[in-house]
Amino acid sequence: MELPSGLKYSREHEWVRVEGNIAVIGITDFAQSELGDVVYVELPEVGTEVEANNTFGVVESVKAVSDLFAPVSGVVVEANTTLEDQPELVNSEPYEDGWMIRVEMKDDSELSDLLEADSYRAYTEEESG
Amino acid sequence: MTNPEQELRRTSLYETHKAAGAKMVPFAGYEMPVQYTGVIEEHRAVREAAGLFDVSHMGEFEARGKEAGAFVHKLVTNNVRKLEVGGVLYAAMCREEGGIVDDLTVYRLGEERYMAVVNAANIEKDWEWMASHHAEDCAFENVSDRIGLLALQGPKAESILGKLIPGGGDLAGIPYYGARYKDVAGCEVLVSRTGYTGEDGFELYCKSADSPVLWDALMSEGGSEGLKPCGLGARDTLRTEMKFALYGNDIDESTHPLEAGLGWVVRYKAGDFIGREKLLALKAEGVKRKLVGFEMVDRGIPRHGAPILIDGDVAGEVTSGTMSPSLGKAIGIGYVPASNAEEGAALEIDIRGKARRAQIVKTPFYKKS
Numbered sequence: 001m002e003l004p005s006g007l008k009y010s011r012e013h014e015w016v017r018v019e020g021n022i023a024v025i026g027i028t029d030f031a032q033s034e035l036g037d038v039v040y041v042e043l044p045e046v047g048t049e050v051e052a053n054n055t056f057g058v059v060e061s062v063k064a065v066s067d068l069f070a071p072v073s074g075v076v077v078e079a080n081t082t083l084e085d086q087p088e089l090v091n092s093e094p095y096e097d098g099w100m101i102r103v104e105m106k107d108d109s110e111l112s113d114l115l116e117a118d119s120y121r122a123y124t125e126e127e128s129g
Numbered sequence: 130m131t132n133p134e135q136e137l138r139r140t141s142l143y144e145t146h147k148a149a150g151a152k153m154v155p156f157a158g159y160e161m162p163v164q165y166t167g168v169i170e171e172h173r174a175v176r177e178a179a180g181l182f183d184v185s186h187m188g189e190f191e192a193r194g195k196e197a198g199a200f201v202h203k204l205v206t207n208n209v210r211k212l213e214v215g216g217v218l219y220a221a222m223c224r225e226e227g228g229i230v231d232d233l234t235v236y237r238l239g240e241e242r243y244m245a246v247v248n249a250a251n252i253e254k255d256w257e258w259m260a261s262h263h264a265e266d267c268a269f270e271n272v273s274d275r276i277g278l279l280a281l282q283g284p285k286a287e288s289i290l291g292k293l294i295p296g297g298g299d300l301a302g303i304p305y306y307g308a309r310y311k312d313v314a315g316c317e318v319l320v321s322r323t324g325y326t327g328e329d330g331f332e333l334y335c336k337s338a339d340s341p342v343l344w345d346a347l348m349s350e351g352g353s354e355g356l357k358p359c360g361l362g363a364r365d366t367l368r369t370e371m372k373f374a375l376y377g378n379d380i381d382e383s384t385h386p387l388e389a390g391l392g393w394v395v396r397y398k399a400g401d402f403i404g405r406e407k408l409l410a411l412k413a414e415g416v417k418r419k420l421v422g423f424e425m426v427d428r429g430i431p432r433h434g435a436p437i438l439i440d441g442d443v444a445g446e447v448t449s450g451t452m453s454p455s456l457g458k459a460i461g462i463g464y465v466p467a468s469n470a471e472e473g474a475a476l477e478i479d480i481r482g483k484a485r486r487a488q489i490v491k492t493p494f495y496k497k498s
Contacts, residue, residue, distance in 0.1 A: 036152075036362070037169045039429050039452035040459070058481070060430050062168040062451060065364050106368065 002029040009120035012069035023072050026099040030124045035061040043079040052110050072110045072129040074103040141183035141340045149358050157249035161188040168362035172454040175326050178355025179283030182255030188252035189276045190241045194267040201243045207332045208399035212237040217306045219407035220394050227385035231255050248376045277340030282330030289351040325369035369451050370495035372422045379448040388416045419470040422492035423461050427485035431461035438477040439469055455495045
């Protein structure tokens with residue numbers, strides 16, 4: 001499982017890359033592998049307010065529908081519309097071209113609730129038994 | 130329904146699946162492989178080369194004796210009386226009121242020997258229903274636990290299987306919906322030219338203990354032809370592309386064969402069967418709703434249970450839906466009023482509270498090019 005250091009990870013299996021006051025958000029390698037082939041991604045429009053721990057969209061594999069949870073609160077400034085036609089990028093490049101939204105953070109202290117790569121790895125190992 | 134507290138059962142291939150890296154899920158009381166390498170890759174293997182499925186969870190009942198044929202005929206909608214030895218037919222089994230107890234295949238294995246193959250989730254229910262109509266001069270037995278079942282499906286199925294039979298087995302001589310006993314990799318196998326994918330292929334009935342031998346032989350012979358192990362995920366996308374009904378999704382006790390598009394397996398003139406009178410009456414009245422196939426026009430994947438809207442009002446429900454790996458489109462199956470069931474008719478599907486446009490299309494969704 002690929003877990004780049006320098007990213008923050010949520011217990012709902014999203015990652016955050018902090019760029020100034022912007023949080024780039026996607027789902028982790030662990031999440032995409034558990035989901036299987038991603039065939040559909042539904043993301044919020046630019047300007048949508050998202051709230052930490054609330055859903056901001058949906059990702060669907062062939063078999064299942066899963067909610068996406070915002071790791072931080074803020075306003076969506078960009079959504080990765082490439083995923084409309086190439087949802088498989090979530091599987092092949094979860095941390096690069098498979099990113100989902102960019103959020104202008106309202107309160108960057110929320111970042112401290114997130115996990116570092118090492119503790120997220122331990123968390124996933126616990127979760128998958 | 131499956132009791133979650135109950136321990137899940139395993140087929141004889143459980144260890145084989147684990148070793149092949151399968152992701153196992155609970156299904157109809159069994160722990161079954163949902164995928165090995167990925168649903169889309171497995172789906173494509175079946176369309177382009179071949180795929181191997183463990184479907185040993187399916188149920189098999191055997192009826193033997195002078196009255197065996199008449200007994201099975203009475204229970205199902207298709208014409209068992211016309212079935213020759215080595216023949217197979219698909220049928221619905223109905224209650225008196227027309228509701229579908231199960232859909233099944235019936236094999237005539239000998240002059241006085243028949244086998245009914247039923248859905249895993251319905252084994253107990255079907256057994257009770259069938260046994261309650263049990264005739265004299267006929268032994269009726271649930272042999273599910275003794276039988277392993279593999280499905281070898283895809284354009285390369287015949288050439289792969291032929292290599293494991295001394296002399297090739299004259300597989301070309303087995304017609305569609307025909308079955309013959311063959312020696313496959315040293316095991317006695319009932320080779321049936323049937324399946325649930327829309328591809329040519331076989332369902333292979335063997336002794337439960339022989340299924341790992343058969344599986345390994347097929348995988349090692351078929352690897353060079355592109356054979357891949359396939360899970361329930363690909364089985365579902367393949368059958369959905371063909372609009373083959375899945376019991377519990379598209380059909381159940383609250384649906385009858387005529388509205389489900391199974392009128393072609395109801396043979397009224399072949400003699401009496403349970404539900405015949407009711408189905409004749411329903412046919413005379415005209416069906417009120419029909420199971421149709423549709424494609425999404427807007428984005429979104431229709432899923433089981435999503436409401437179907439016509440002119441803004443709920444008019445039916447999606448029974449199955451998926452992203453079709455062969456077509457690259459979201460497709461669905463569902464019941465709509467018969468007055469609005471023609472090809473090209475506009476529908477909307479309520480997906481997470483938003484109405485999204487869809488259109489009724491001709492089925493099967495997938496046609497061999």
